[in-house]
Amino acid sequence: MNSNGYSAWLEIDLEVIRQNVRELMRISQTEVMAVVKANGYGHGAAAVARAAVEAGATWLGVARLEEAIDLRRSGMHCHILVMGYTSPERVTDVINNNICLTIYDRQMGEAYARQAEKLGGILRLHIKVDTGMGRLGISPDTAHEFIEALSRRPKLSIEGIFTHFACADEPIQPTTARQLSMFEDLVRGLREHGVAPRYIHSANSAAIINFPAAHFDLVRPGIALYGFPPSADTPLPAGIHSGLVWKTRLTSVRTFPEGHGISYGHVYHTSNEERIGSIAIGYADGYRRVPGNIALVRGKRVPVVGRVCMDQCMLQLDSVPDAEIGDEVVLLGRQGDEHINAEELAERWGTFNYEVICGLSARLPRIYLNK
Ligand SMILES: Cc1ncc(COP(=O)(O)O)c(C=O)c1O
Structure with a gap:
């Protein structure tokens, strides 16, 4: 951790x-x-x-x-x-x-x-x-x-x-x-x-x-x-990269029985017994309240399920049985061999990469490497 x-x-x-x-x-x-x-x-x-x-x-x-x-x-x-x-x-x-x-x-x-x-x-x-x-x-x-x-x-x-x-x-x-x-x-x-x-x-x-x-x-x-490209028609020259990773943690891991409603409005119900994790990210952090979000846990892509709340959202963790409270979760950037870039998030959110990064909320602490 x-x-x-x-x-x-x-x-x-x-x-x-x-x-x-x-x-x-x-x-x-x-x-x-x-x-x-x-x-x-x-x-x-x-x-x-x-x-x-x-x-x-x-x-x-x-x-x-x-x-x-x-x-x-x-x-x-x-x-x-x-x-x-x-x-x-x-x-x-x-x-x-x-x-x-x-x-x-x-x-x-x-x-x-x-x-x-x-x-x-x-x-x-x-x-x-x-x-x-x-x-x-x-x-x-x-x-x-x-x-x-x-x-x-x-x-x-x-x-x-x-x-x-x-x-x-x-x-x-x-x-x-x-x-x-x-x-x-x-x-x-x-x-x-x-x-x-x-x-x-x-x-x-x-x-x-x-x-x-x-x-x-x-x-x-x-x-x-x-380190983000201006548009799909204007890729970045080699040598220009992003140094940004957006991280959170698993704050809860629970097993729910089949048919259990998850998050506001119960727009998601477990279809079997399912392991559901919570992470400490929500729309007040700049994450969008749209269906179809993905996060990285233990180097794997896992779906965000149910509605994104103000400060939290839920992940379906069946593909990462070892995941536990405190694990780092990546929303933007690399984890192991997997990567989510701002352009992918932007596409899911119906916007462009500029809005994704400019929307990162002030309350997120910024940790600087190689100061
Ligand atoms: C006047 C002006 N110059 C430069 C920039 C930088 O633009 P970009 O982020 O596309 O490089 C902006 C950003 O909107 C701008 O308004």
Whole structure:
């Protein structure tokens, strides 16, 4: 029995994260912004950020200011970009924490400039251009004028310009090539007018893999950093792996007579005498309340039976007669010769791998290997 004493936890090998960062740097030949939003895609933002920076990442990317401030509090001193919305009311916190914001709207730009002028500090910015994602971003037709106007404001420092791809994980789609060419035209036009921010960036994991022309001088990997493929059409290069294993324990093993109802709603009844185990995982941990789940016990695949509860669910253990209370059970990752990956879980849950890992609940302790 593992001696950590937890009933459910995540094991994350930080050397695997470092290796992935090194591989992404080798492939892109550029600086890397490790995207650690959403608690480092469920892996724990602070630990992943530290490992990524140790391996050579020079930037961290997050969605929200709160995530950026948490990283500063955990001792990260590198560049941090907030890629989502930040209220102009928070400019003091932004400047005091030396964080870089994304700007994509004229009125917000004006509000940021006024706040920074009032406070007397320099506000670091990356401009987001919408070349086709249909989400945040200034339109390329007006970007030129927008950027020139911002450059005239004394307290704004424009360090970067970037865009985001909608379909980079579907390499045969023409959308990415169109977005890329629009972005290149804009960057060229700006340079001709003497506007040349230090960082030009566009590539998420899929674009790093599928579109070398999108690498520019900074890439923004998220899912590949954690060792998961962006999509079925975009497999990972060799050398990038997941270091995540989701574990729990058998908390009870009982033999029920034929015809016994199991868990809420009795949607499962034993068809013979059956050995039924409980594990300490439920939908509050990010496990889904759907039929057809599978877990690994003693290196074998066993079915989850009955409804998944908030903190527990039940396994059919007839194929593992030696299983006993305290045994480790794996829900995601390897056990012996068997393996359940995030893509398999995602398929069962009717979603994709990103949602599986980002949904790993905060209450699961994260145990880091190779710290
Ligand atoms: C602006 C931006 N850049 C980069 C990423 C990283 O994307 P991925 O996890 O697909 O590499 C994201 C994630 O959604 C993002 O929103």
